[in-house]
Each structure stands twice: as C-alpha cells, then as structure tokens.
Amino acid sequence: MTPPVVVGVDGSESGHDALVLGQWAASVLGAPLVVAVVHPAPSALGSGRVDAEWVADRHRAAEAVLDDARSVLTGDGEVEYRLVGSTSAAHGLHDLAEELGAETIVVGSGRSGPRHRLFAGSTADRLLAGSMCPVAVAPSGMDVAPGTLGRIGVAYVDTPDGRAALETAARLAARTGTALRVYTVVADADATLPFLVGQDAEHAFLDTARETYEQALSRAAGAVKDADADWEILTGDVVDQLSELTDVDVLFCGSRGYGPARRVLLGGVSARLVRRARRPVIVVPRSG
Secondary structure, three states, rough: OOOOOOOOOOOOOOEEEEEEEEHHHHHHHOOEEEEEEEEEEEOOOOOOOHHHHHOOOOOOOOHHHHHHHHHHOOOOOOEHHHHHHOHHHHHHHHHHHHOOOOOEEEOOOOOOOOOOOOOOOOHHHHHHHOOOOOEEEEEEOOOOOOOOOOEEEEEEEOHHHHHHHHHHHHHHHHHHOOOEEEEEEEOOOHOOOOOOOOHHHHHHHHHHHHHHHHHHHHHHOOHHHHHHHEEEEEEEEEHHHHHHOOOEEEEEEEEOOOOOOOOOOHHHHHHHHHHHOOOEEEEEOOOO
C-alpha cells in the first residue's frame, strides 16, 4: 500500500491552506490522504467530572473541524478522516505518521503569521524538531495553488541533508513531469567585508566561492534523472533570497547537517526559512 500523506488541521484558515497543499501532494504521489485532528487525550487530564466534560466538548469540537475539512476538500481521491487523542497536536501527528508510515506530514502556518507568509506555529516547530518523514508547511493565505507554476525548487548545499532534499525533490519532479531548479546563495560583497581586508582579497574569496558552488550545482543538476533540471546562484542573504522565491510550486530544503539520521532537525537556515517563505516549504530528513 502506498504510504499516505497526513494533513493536520485545526479548523483555522491555516488548516485550509494545509488541506490544499496536502490534497495536491496526495494527488501527485498517488497516495491516500489522511486528514487528522488532534484532541486532548483523557489520560492527560484528571479524572474529575469537569475534566471529562471538557474532554467531551473538545471531542465534539474536533468532529466539527473534520466536518469543515470535508467541506473544503474537492474532487476525487481516497480520504480518511481521523480523530487522534494526544497530549499535543505535534505529538499526536508524530504518532499517527509513524503508525501509518506516512510519506509526508502537512501542516499550515501559525495563526499569527502575516498573510502570504509562511510562519511555522508551535505545532510545525515541534514537528520539525524530530519528524521521521518530510514535513511540508503551507504559507498563510496561499494565493497560488501548488502545481500551477511548473517548477520545483531545491535549496541545495553539497552535504548529506542537501543531497537528501535533492533526491526527494527529483523523484517528485520525475513523477509530475515538472522542471526542477537547484538554488545556492552566495554572500554579496558587503557581507564579506568584516572578514577580509582589501578589495583584491574580497574578490578572490567571492570568485572562489562562486566557482565552487557552480561546480556543485552543475553536478547536482546533472545527477537528476527523468526530469529537466537546471541551477541558479542567487546573491545576498540566504534566507532573504530563498524566502522571496515566488516562481516555484514548492521549495525543498534539507534539515541540519547533524543529529539522528532520518529525523528532521532544523538548522539555522531552514528554521528561519520556514518562517518567511512565500511558497510551501518541504523540509526533508537526512537520508542516513
């Protein structure tokens, strides 16, 4: 059986964004879609009557969220709706994803995020702290549906986690017949000034860095099979440049370069990127 795409919803607009992204992901992967709402587990609370009534109320609210999700989803496709009892939304989605062997977990941005900006809320933050499968976060008020722009992006560095992101993105590009672009960001001249003395040293450093990145990107794009791939070097702050990309359906990035294999553990760049990106970001755990 094909592993499912799990979408976590909470009845908010960000949950609707997650449903749009999750339905697209399930469609292109040929995977079943599991829509989940996490509600408080009775074992996490006391046994008094007030607690029991509160839990029952939360259970009814969770059912209403699932009803709302049913009204948002359109078209055909296998969809399962699940109520999950847990101590937190992130914990419940983690457990469900591991139980089902999920392909991807999809969540929306935090409610406090600015519209059209991805802002990972507490649930996304905790998911990204240790998920065994890729975690996709939909930007707030996603105004361009995924799959309409015809390009998949990869934020790439030549490390195990960068190669894991590229491998996952390449499989999706091959499956969908979508072009793939591999990005690396080189610091501009101003950023090197505190470290280098003299214009000649500055230019030599930047030229060497760019040449090294060009070689790495060329090898990475050339290694992609069954999909058209090219590459581009951007100049400036890495998060500023990647977060402003608007011509990709989704942007894949790797997790940090250390930590348990096959776990998402955000590093400095990916942690900031998922808070600011204009397009959906998929963070891929290291291949191990």
